[in-house]
Amino acid sequence: MSASPLANRAARLIVDLDAVAANYNRLKSLAPSSGMAAVVKADAYGLGAEAIATRLIREGCREFFVATAPEGAALRQTLNDPAVRIWVLNGFEAAAASRFTKAQLAPVLSTPQQAADYRASGLTAPFALHVDSGMHRLGVSPKDAAALAAGGLAPTLVMSHLACSEEPADPMNPAQRARFLDVASLFPDARRSLANTGGVYLGDAYHFNLCRPGIGLAGATALPGQAHGLTPAARLEAPILQLHDLKPGDTVGYGASFTADKAMLAATVAAGYADGLPRSLSNTGWARVGGVKAPILGRVSMDLTVLDVTDAENAARAGEAAVLFGEDLDAMATAAGTLPYELLTGIGGRVERVAG
Numbered sequence: 375m376s377a378s379p380l381a382n383r384a385a386r387l388i389v390d391l392d393a394v395a396a397n398y399n400r401l402k403s404l405a406p407s408s409g410m411a412a413v414v415k416a417d418a419y420g421l422g423a424e425a426i427a428t429r430l431i432r433e434g435c436r437e438f439f440v441a442t443a444p445e446g447a448a449l450r451q452t453l454n455d456p457a458v459r460i461w462v463l464n465g466f467e468a469a470a471a472s473r474f475t476k477a478q479l480a481p482v483l484s485t486p487q488q489a490a491d492y493r494a495s496g497l498t499a500p501f502a503l504h505v506d507s508g509m510h511r512l513g514v515s516p517k518d519a520a521a522l523a524a525g526g527l528a529p530t531l532v533m534s535h536l537a538c539s540e541e542p543a544d545p546m547n548p549a550q551r552a553r554f555l556d557v558a559s560l561f562p563d564a565r566r567s568l569a570n571t572g573g574v575y576l577g578d579a580y581h582f583n584l585c586r587p588g589i590g591l592a593g594a595t596a597l598p599g600q601a602h603g604l605t606p607a608a609r610l611e612a613p614i615l616q617l618h619d620l621k622p623g624d625t626v627g628y629g630a631s632f633t634a635d636k637a638m639l640a641a642t643v644a645a646g647y648a649d650g651l652p653r654s655l656s657n658t659g660w661a662r663v664g665g666v667k668a669p670i671l672g673r674v675s676m677d678l679t680v681l682d683v684t685d686a687e688n689a690a691r692a693g694e695a696a697v698l699f700g701e702d703l704d705a706m707a708t709a710a711g712t713l714p715y716e717l718l719t720g721i722g723g724r725v726e727r728v729a730g
């Protein structure tokens with residue numbers, strides 16, 4: 375049993391694992407003829423990779439993607455079944471060979487040098503080849519892929535990544551798909567993977583053999599205003615530590631950047647930018663107290679933020695939880711000038727992750 379937020383006087387992240395499972399199954403239902411992996415890099419987008427992966431195993435997921443080998447090694451401790459594949463997106467180098475072997479990690483190779491190093495290392499685990507279809511981030515060029523195919527490279531998976539999957543009408547999508555198909559056809563025995571969360575929503579033509587959603591598992595997308603049928607799976611909560619009656623002329627926080635122009639009730643909550651509440655939400659963002667919108671007053675500081683709870687007077691008591699991100703995650707990301715991805719992965723290390 376986890377301590378209550380009041381006892382800890384600290385923010386916590388409530389992770390709804392049933393919602394994660396429902397999101398996984400919702401994405402699967404959109405791509406019924408494709409396999410469905412789970413991208414759990416950056417501690418499953420801040421939600422906690424161990425809990426998320428353990429739950430998704432129960433939903434039948436057998437392939438996971440992480441960014442780095444240390445992330446993969448940590449995940450392998452949780453998922454010690456060798457039949458569960460852990461792909462490492464950031465690639466391979468000879469110096470990491472023993473780490474890949476020990477944790478049974480499968481590299482996603484993205485340069486000819488990595489392919490040569492992998493071959494020379496004598497490792498026999500399956501590997502993937504990442505093809506650059508136009509994003510110019512990771513991946514071999516189509517020309518290099520052709521040379522590798524001619525040299526007999528035999529990946530078990532060929533994959534690429536979409537730059538604009540959240541914009542269904544963007545011409546980048548069909549252009550990347552066409553380039554990906556050209557290269558994938560050089561490796562006829564390999565499975566194919568192109569779609570992240572946004573790609574799942576682009577339809578059948580983008581699903582191929584394996585989809586790789588990440589953000590959708592958390593119930594967020596970057597799809598503007600589209601009914602995606604996903605459920606927000608995480609809620610950042612912080613307890614109210616103290617209340618203040620403000621009089622006209624009273625100021626709040628560092629820099630005295632907010633001045634009350636009327637009598638107000640203010641609540642100080644135990645979350646600040648060290649917990650992942652961006653400072654850019656100063657005087658701009660909001661939380662919910664008893665379901666009522668409570669605007670942020672003054673600057674978000676490291677450990678504390680002050681809310682206007684004048685309209686939430688009935689719920690505003692010391693110990694009551696203010697919800698900082700949850701249902702409002704997408705709107706808060708917009709208010710902060712960022713994306714749900716950055717808000718979730720920015721949630722601080724000291725924030726306890728609690729199943730609920």
Ligand SMILES: *Cc1c(COP(=O)(O)O)cnc(C)c1O
Pocket residue numbers: 413415463534535569570571572586587588589590
């Ligand atoms: C992060 C990542 C994903 C997951 O993307 P979402 O938009 O979070 O679904 C898939 N593939 C690659 C290569 C990635 O880097």
